[in-house]
Amino acid sequence: MNKYIDIIQNEGITTEIVQSMISDHKDEHDRMKKLYSRYKSETEGVPILERTPFKFNISEKEQIQRIDDKVNNRLANSFDAEVVDTKVGYMFGHPITYEFDDQRDPGTVSPTKELIDTFNLRNHVEDEDSELGKMAAICGQGARLVYIDIDGQERIKNLNPWQVILLGDNISEPVYSLWYYKDYKGNLAAEFYDETYIYFFKSNDKGELSFEKQQVHTFDFCPLFGLANNKELMGDAERVLTLIDAYNRTLSDASNEIEQYRLAYLVLKGMGADEETLANLKKTGILELMDETDDVKYLTKDINDSLIEHHLDRLEENILRFAKSVNFGDEQFAGNISGVAMKFKIMALENKCITLERKMTATLRYQFKVLFSAWAKKNLVKQDDYLKVWFGFKRNLPVNILEEAQATAALKGFVSEETRLSLLSFVDDVQFEMKRMQEERDSEETVDLDEVDEDDKPQ
Secondary structure: OOHHHHHHHHHOOOHHHHHHHHHHOHHHHHHHHHHHHHHOOOOOOOHHHHOOOOOOOOOOOOOOOOOOOOOOOOOOOOHHHHHHHHHHHHHHOOOOEEEEOOOOOOOOOOHHHHHHHHHHHHOOHHHHHHHHHHHHHHHOEEEEEEEEOOOOOEEEEEEOHHHEEEEOOOOOOOOEEEEEEEOOOOOEEEEEEOOOEEEEEEEOOOOOEEEEEEEEOOOOOOOEEEEEOOOOOOOOOHHHHHHHHHHHHHHHHHHHHHHHHHHOEEEEEOOOOOHHHHHHHHHHOOOOOOOOOOEEEEEOOOOOHHHHHHHHHHHHHHHHHHOOOOOOOOHHHOOOOOHHHHHHHOHHHHHHHHHHHHHHHHHHHHHHHHHHHHHHHOOOOOHHHHHHEEEEOOOOOOOOHHHHHHHHHHOEOOEOHHHHHHOOOOOOOHHHHHHHHHHHHHHHHOOOHHHOOHHHOOO
């Protein structure tokens, strides 16, 4: 797709280029859309849900009636959703903290930090960050747009990644971006972004795309950017989809076998049955055996349940292993295990989250680069101050508060107070906590003269 960068720089953005970009993006669009449909367990997204019974080629002359194609259980096991939700809950269960380093006195909050906090509150950033990380884990990438609302406030919103084309070597800092979607009439619409303008395109009822208008977006950089799940832009479950499909088929077929027990053939040994006898059997359920060698039984297939169970266990183990996920409901997480032991058990998940953490740090830093370019025009900040914004990630795990308190107490005097407080899992905003601690110290140092004995008052 990066071939369009030179074309746009030489020719400018045109309707033909937009249509060509959307056409070339179709394979990626379909891939990401299918991954999201699969995450939602929609029929068109999960192969097992579209499976039809196997049809045997039996001629009309043959007096044979099949019963083993009557049952078609389609059991979808959402391992892909479990892999994504486990990662999102582990990584974003505690919201990302936003700090601004302006070297102020401990316990004081700078106007820039207050500006960032207000922006985060207005935009519900905790939820937006979690959803952005979720879409990246599902589709391999997420997309976010910074814009100005009707009140003149800077806002953000996440876009469906399959509707976004990002041009550049790094999707977190794109040169150009295109967002295409269907409007309320079902017609194609597109918005092209560069470092200065938004170009609007819209199609008519005949599907003909045309240029509508352009407007300034007030930022100094492209405001539509992406979040990469990894360098390859792959979803967390993409590598194990075939294993999940195998698990679905095996479990569905095993369920079919169990249900087909009630459709087994009836074997009459040493006796025959005419149409009248079979009709009476269906009504009464009784057969009369005239000879001691006569016998009646059902013909059923033996099911090797241990083989099936072993096969399913191996598939589940490989799914979680190659997706670098864990099952927190497993017995190995039962009991009061130490924090170090827990970290060893989730090492693969942690390594995967570290990759996304670094990618998200780059994306958020670019986001504030865009925001600070607008705030600088309002004389609220300096444009390069975005480099002083830092992001804190804290994993969501069961914690031992006593163990944390003992560890942080042992560090007193060896590290800064800010670093010491950041190690406590229940402290989400270190700066706010330090401010409250300073207020408590100030109140303790203040003496009310009305409460002092008369003899102790100065003469």
